[in-house]
Amino acid sequence: MLKRHRNFFHYALDCLKKYKTRTFVVLxxxxxAISMLSSILFLKDGLEREAxxxxxxxxxxxxxxxxxxxxxxxxxxxxxKASEIKGVxxxxxxxxxxxxxxxxxxxxxxxxxxGVEVDYGFSNLVKKGRFLVPExxxxxxxxxxxxxxxxxxxxxxxxxxxxxxxxxxxRFTVVGIFSSETTIYTADLIVMPxxxxxxxxxxxxxxxxxxxxYTDPEVPVDNVAAELSTMPNARVLTKDILLRGYKAAxxxxxxxxxxxxxxxxxxxxxxxxxxxxxxxxxxxFEVGLLKTFGFTTLDIIEIRxxxxxxxxxxxxxxxxxxxxxxxxxxxxxxxxxxxLGWAFLPAEFHMPVYVSFPSVFSLYAVTVLPLLFATTVxxxxxxxxxxxxxxxxxxx
Amino acid sequence: xxxxxxxxLLPLVALILTIMVFALCFINELSWAALExxxxxxxxxxxxxxxxxxxxxxxxxxxxxxxxxxxxxxxDVPGGYCYIYTTSFIGWPMSDPNFFEKxxxxxxxxxxx
Amino acid sequence: MIETMNLTKIYNPGTPxxxxxxxxVNIRIDDGTITILRGPSGSGKTxxxxxxxxxxxxxxxxxxxxxxxxTRYSDYWKALYRRMNVGFIFQHINLLPxxxxxxxxxxxxxCLDEDVLNYKNKALELFKRLKITERVGNLVQQLxxxxxxxxxxxxxxxxxxxxxxxxxxxxxxxxxxARIVFEMFGELRDQGKTVVVSTHDPRLIKIADRVYTMExxxxxxxxxx
Numbered sequence: 001m002l003k004r005h006r007n008f009f010h011y012a013l014d015c016l017k018k019y020k021t022r023t024f025v026v027l028x029x030x031x032x033a034i035s036m037l038s039s040i041l042f043l044k045d046g047l048e049r050e051a052x053x054x055x056x057x058x059x060x061x062x063x064x065x066x067x068x069x070x071x072x073x074x075x076x077x078x079x080x081k082a083s084e085i086k087g088v089x090x091x092x093x094x095x096x097x098x099x100x101x102x103x104x105x106x107x108x109x110x111x112x113x114x115g116v117e118v119d120y121g122f123s124n125l126v127k128k129g130r131f132l133v134p135e136x137x138x139x140x141x142x143x144x145x146x147x148x149x150x151x152x153x154x155x156x157x158x159x160x161x162x163x164x165x166x167x168x169x170x171r172f173t174v175v176g177i178f179s180s181e182t183t184i185y186t187a188d189l190i191v192m193p194x195x196x197x198x199x200x201x202x203x204x205x206x207x208x209x210x211x212x213x214y215t216d217p218e219v220p221v222d223n224v225a226a227e228l229s230t231m232p233n234a235r236v237l238t239k240d241i242l243l244r245g246y247k248a249a250x251x252x253x254x255x256x257x258x259x260x261x262x263x264x265x266x267x268x269x270x271x272x273x274x275x276x277x278x279x280x281x282x283x284x285f286e287v288g289l290l291k292t293f294g295f296t297t298l299d300i301i302e303i304r305x306x307x308x309x310x311x312x313x314x315x316x317x318x319x320x321x322x323x324x325x326x327x328x329x330x331x332x333x334x335x336x337x338x339x340l341g342w343a344f345l346p347a348e349f350h351m352p353v354y355v356s357f358p359s360v361f362s363l364y365a366v367t368v369l370p371l372l373f374a375t376t377v378x379x380x381x382x383x384x385x386x387x388x389x390x391x392x393x394x395x396x
Numbered sequence: 397x398x399x400x401x402x403x404x405l406l407p408l409v410a411l412i413l414t415i416m417v418f419a420l421c422f423i424n425e426l427s428w429a430a431l432e433x434x435x436x437x438x439x440x441x442x443x444x445x446x447x448x449x450x451x452x453x454x455x456x457x458x459x460x461x462x463x464x465x466x467x468x469x470x471x472d473v474p475g476g477y478c479y480i481y482t483t484s485f486i487g488w489p490m491s492d493p494n495f496f497e498k499x500x501x502x503x504x505x506x507x508x509x
Numbered sequence: 510m511i512e513t514m515n516l517t518k519i520y521n522p523g524t525p526x527x528x529x530x531x532x533x534v535n536i537r538i539d540d541g542t543i544t545i546l547r548g549p550s551g552s553g554k555t556x557x558x559x560x561x562x563x564x565x566x567x568x569x570x571x572x573x574x575x576x577x578x579x580t581r582y583s584d585y586w587k588a589l590y591r592r593m594n595v596g597f598i599f600q601h602i603n604l605l606p607x608x609x610x611x612x613x614x615x616x617x618x619x620c621l622d623e624d625v626l627n628y629k630n631k632a633l634e635l636f637k638r639l640k641i642t643e644r645v646g647n648l649v650q651q652l653x654x655x656x657x658x659x660x661x662x663x664x665x666x667x668x669x670x671x672x673x674x675x676x677x678x679x680x681x682x683x684x685x686x687a688r689i690v691f692e693m694f695g696e697l698r699d700q701g702k703t704v705v706v707s708t709h710d711p712r713l714i715k716i717a718d719r720v721y722t723m724e725x726x727x728x729x730x731x732x733x734x
Contacts, residue, residue, distance in 0.1 A: 181436045185440050298585075299588075314413065355424040
């Protein structure tokens with residue numbers, strides 16, 4: 001039995017050579033479409049996975065203060081109230097915000113160093129210098145992201161002046177630079193002791209930007225969140241909601257682009273179908289003749305399946321390799337911009353790329369299946385016709 | 397058959413490319429697994445507690461669009477919620493259950509987007 | 510033995526383009542004989558030949574092979590039957606363009622569970638006998654009509670089929686090749702093969718065991734040799 005299938009395999013290859021134009025059109029069209037599609041898909045997956053990663057270890061609940069639907073400062077008294085709720089292990093104040101404008105926006109985070117109870121071994125957090133210690137409070141010590149350090153041309157030990165929103169000069173000393181490994185989170189980050197941040201943003205005593213809450217694993221987070229929601233003006237964001245937000249952002253954008261490319265891919269499949277029809281007359285004759293010699297309908301379909309599989313797998317694999325190379329080595333160019341929308345990643349950044357097995361399989365599926373359909377269906381229609389009639393129609 | 401005897405490169409290259417794709421996939425999975433285990437990243441996420449990818453913005457009316465999306469806030473421009481959502485192709489607000497659940501006072505401008 | 514009973518073929522039935530290609534054709538083809546279908550163009554010879562070869566389904570009537578009615582057998586069964594038993598020579602030659610003469614001979618063998626190259630020597634013998642050995646590597650579109658017809662002959666015979674169905678096999682070939690074709694048909698009959706030929710050629714009629722004359726889709730005369 002195997003020899004027969006080997007014969008069909010060789011014949012399918014001969015057909016690919018024989019119908020060079022069709023082979024070429026299909027290969028080029030599918031390779032381009034798949035390279036674009038895979039590039040977007042891998043980026044989207046990368047951003048989503050990065051989001052999942054980042055959220056996985058984030059505080060369980062974030063509480064901010066709303067008034068008239070706008071986010072305002074949270075009274076510190078909320079922290080004490082939250083601490084009393086069943087299931088809350090720790091409620092920590094947070095002061096953070098943005099500074100600068102346009103492309104030079106950076107994130108300032110005030111850290112309550114006394115609230116960090118876990119021994120984290122901060123040595124892996126910074127690539128140069130050291131991380132903040134409680135004694136840094138009021139000294140103007142900061143730890144900054146590697147990218148920001150590059151942009152501002154500062155190093156450990158340097159002093160820098162940052163203008164606040166109130167257009168007041170604040171002097172800071174760089175004591176550490178975040179490690180490259182953490183760049184995706186820390187690129188634009190400036191971390192300072194919480195009181196320094198309060199001073200920088202001119203946040204009055206008794207108020208914080210928001211608070212973060214770590215819950216008891218034994219108590220469902222939603223229960224704690226529901227309890228917190230009873231506090232007036234509190235907006236409660238669980239980790240799950242944050243992740244949904246991320247996914248809505250990247251998944252939505254990615255989905256939009258993927259939909260666009262899937263439509264394009266369908267158009268490509270139609271081109272293939274029409275190509276199959278163009279060569280249809282010759283193919284119809286060939287099928288009729290082969291059937292005359294004793295090829296069964298299944299034999300004919302097997303040959304066309306082999307052709308389509310080779311073409312589909314070739315173009316899908318090549319397209320994916322191009323997509324990966326484009327994402328990783330060429331930083332995804334236009335697609336990264338489309339995915340990020342108004343947001344931008346500094347040029348020094350590599351977009352996170354996730355080449356997942358499910359995505360790879362789905363890309364093979366969206367290439368090979370339409371191609372199988374586009375080429376096999378005409379062959380099948382010919383193959384179920386009387387061979388003599390098929391040849392006669394082809395000759396007509 | 398004469399042509400049949402020739403080694404045809406197409407399936408061979410297809411096979412090599414497919415192996416390449418799966419190899420890249422595997423390597424990529426390993427590197428993500430390594431990232432997941434990265435102590436430095438874990439520390440920064442837990443200690444700093446800002447679960448945001450460091451993105452800037454080209455849109456003058458927003459500061460960090462992703463964080464704004466998280467918090468579903470009606471930001472600093474009238475109808476900003478609608479504007480941010482629709483101009484960034486994030487999705488229809490109606491498809492985001494969070495929109496209905498968390499934003500008090502439904503903003504009808506969002507529907508026009 | 511192949512028998513047909515009231516075999517009828519109507520193309521495009523019930524439409525203004527309806528054509529009755531064959532009507533109530535009753536013929537009998539014994540094993541190891543040469544049977545001729547003769548008649549003017551459009552008399553239905555090719556249609557009957559195609560129906561006998563099971564590559565065209567009749568509109569009505571029956572085809573019996575060794576007494577068994579195979580008319581409505583499955584497409585799959587018919588394909589296997591053709592694969593194992595029938596060699597075709599077409600009026601329009603029907604070679605596959607883009608392939609060489611040798612490839613055209615070997616392609617029909619791909620559906621066998623064998624290495625097709627095993628048949629190469631047999632094909633070369635036949636090519637030699639038909640005097641086109643030097644053309645085996647040429648693409649078929651580079652061959653003359655006569656050469657193409659000879660390639661088609663080799664293609665039909667290389668598998669050593671039990672039944673050979675030939676539609677106007679000498680129409681494009683020269684005198685000498687025609688003579689070789691007659692000789693080969695004679696030899697095939699001597700080997701116990703069944704040959705059915707549709708032809709105008711009176712020389713072939715001379716070597717036939719039975720001749721059916723067709724007109725307007727029906728058999729009008731049957732002659733035994």
